[in-house]
Amino acid sequence: MEKDVCSEKVFSELFKNYSEELYKFLYYKYGAQYNPRDLVQDAFSKLWDNCKKVLPEKARGFLFTVANNLTLNVISRQKTAWSYEQLPHSGNTNESPEYVMEEAEYMDQLQEALDSLTEEQRVTFMLNRVEGKKHQEIADMLGISRKAVEKRIYKALAILREKVEGL
Amino acid sequence: MKESNNILIEKWLQGTLTDEERSQLQASGELQKLERLDRAIQAFKAPAYDVEQELERALAEDSTPVVSMYRHVWKAAAVFVLITAAVVLYFFQAPQATTVMAEAQNTELHYLPDSSKVWLNAGARLTYNKEQWNENREVALTGEAFFEVRKGERFTVTSEPGTVEVLGTQFNVRSYNEYYEVACYEGSVRVANIENKIILKPNQLARSLDLAPLELRNISAMNRPAWIAEGLSQFERVPFKVVVKALETQYGITISPVDSNEMFTGSFPNNNLNVALDAVMIPVGYAYEIAGDEVILKRE
Numbered sequence: 001m002e003k004d005v006c007s008e009k010v011f012s013e014l015f016k017n018y019s020e021e022l023y024k025f026l027y028y029k030y031g032a033q034y035n036p037r038d039l040v041q042d043a044f045s046k047l048w049d050n051c052k053k054v055l056p057e058k059a060r061g062f063l064f065t066v067a068n069n070l071t072l073n074v075i076s077r078q079k080t081a082w083s084y085e086q087l088p089h090s091g092n093t094n095e096s097p098e099y100v101m102e103e104a105e106y107m108d109q110l111q112e113a114l115d116s117l118t119e120e121q122r123v124t125f126m127l128n129r130v131e132g133k134k135h136q137e138i139a140d141m142l143g144i145s146r147k148a149v150e151k152r153i154y155k156a157l158a159i160l161r162e163k164v165e166g167l
Numbered sequence: 168m169k170e171s172n173n174i175l176i177e178k179w180l181q182g183t184l185t186d187e188e189r190s191q192l193q194a195s196g197e198l199q200k201l202e203r204l205d206r207a208i209q210a211f212k213a214p215a216y217d218v219e220q221e222l223e224r225a226l227a228e229d230s231t232p233v234v235s236m237y238r239h240v241w242k243a244a245a246v247f248v249l250i251t252a253a254v255v256l257y258f259f260q261a262p263q264a265t266t267v268m269a270e271a272q273n274t275e276l277h278y279l280p281d282s283s284k285v286w287l288n289a290g291a292r293l294t295y296n297k298e299q300w301n302e303n304r305e306v307a308l309t310g311e312a313f314f315e316v317r318k319g320e321r322f323t324v325t326s327e328p329g330t331v332e333v334l335g336t337q338f339n340v341r342s343y344n345e346y347y348e349v350a351c352y353e354g355s356v357r358v359a360n361i362e363n364k365i366i367l368k369p370n371q372l373a374r375s376l377d378l379a380p381l382e383l384r385n386i387s388a389m390n391r392p393a394w395i396a397e398g399l400s401q402f403e404r405v406p407f408k409v410v411v412k413a414l415e416t417q418y419g420i421t422i423s424p425v426d427s428n429e430m431f432t433g434s435f436p437n438n439n440l441n442v443a444l445d446a447v448m449i450p451v452g453y454a455y456e457i458a459g460d461e462v463i464l465k466r467e
Contacts, residue, residue, distance in 0.1 A: 015222045070450050130213075
């Protein structure tokens with residue numbers, strides 16, 4: 001392996017390996033409103049600025065820590081609720097108006113419930129249930145134990161259900 | 168029924184339900200609810216990420232890498248600091264006092280005479296009197312420590328900016344000169360400084376800067392502070408200079424000049440100085456150079 005990140009080849013390699021993972025981490029943890037794509041760009045640009053100091057095998061840790069702190073510092077200035085990018089919706093359905101209403105309400109409650117999770121619970125839960133990542137993969141990514149991942153997912157599910165089903 | 172459902176739900180999450188368990192969960196109506204939630208949650212999936220396109224963007228924005236030119240090792244300075252520390256330590260010890268310290272980049276688990284536990288964070292120092300422990304459970308602390316106190320008589324932690332009194336509980340104390348912070352993890356604790364007193368319940372935190380009145384905040388539920396659980400030092404809206412103090416204590420270095428009055432939110436790892444400095448300095452807009460045990464800051 002090369003000894004630093006200052007070549008375009010190594011940099012591109014790192015980008016291909018980690019940028020999407022970092023993007024998803026930031027998206028689920030903090031939400032679309034903080035522009036996770038741009039935050040990934042910022043983090044990699046910091047990596048490039050500091051390429052002499054960061055060994056390629058330390059780059060992943062560097063990127064996650066720097067991106068996380070960049071985001072936190074934005075948030076401490078403007079805290080808003082977790083939100084997501086709404087996908088374009090086809091207005092054309094065969095469902096009854098009651099059903100559509102009920103669904104919409106369910107989704108509203110679900111979003112509120114997602115917002116009420118802790119950042120750690122949300123990122124863990126979403127990576128598992130939506131991105132299909134295995135418990136062990138998430139544990140490695142977040143640097144916590146597999147048991148802790150399972151606990152968080154279970155807890156997150158319980159909170160979500162309580163909020164949307166009113167159990 | 169409820170109990171067994173919980174086990175089934177765990178298995179559902181892990182994808183290890185047998186057919187029989189599946190029909191059991193279905194019969195109770197739970198499976199349908201779980202599957203509905205699972206379907207609905209997919210709407211919150213992160214939009215697709217185009218790695219190639221983003222990489223092009225990153226390369227287009229590139230700048231020439233900053234060339235760092237430093238690494239003078241000021242060994243004499245290091246030796247001086249060590250000797251000073253040793254001398255200071257020697258003279259500050261009361262007779263028969265037991266002192267426990269954690270070195271830079273180390274944490275230390277220490278058992279008190281009644282087998283209460285203390286985890287010391289790097290650079291923390293704890294002093295107490297072993298002989299009088301049964302009459303007087305009192306320790307003096309500088310730096311950061313997490314306490315798991317056995318139930319019993321009053322237990323007191325004194326630091327320069329304040330004191331904590333408890334009966335039996337778990338709590339974390341951070342005292343960096345002008346900054347004082349106590350977080351309660353179990354039971355309840357009473358925190359006092361010269362201005363006021365606050366009683367903390369689990370997941371609450373009291374803090375004060377420059378001996379101002381203690382203020383109460385809620386924190387997210389955790390079993391252990393992040394520095395024990397994850398090897399991270401975490402801060403939420405803490406003055407930048409306090410974070411610098413924490414970095415200095417953690418790594419046994421000095422950092423100067425600090426001219427920022429910003430508040431800092433974020434964390435740094437306790438086992439990698441370069442990553443830690445990047446994590447703290449970059450968001451605040453400092454560049455730095457490391458020269459031995461000294462870190463010199465420059466406005467970017």
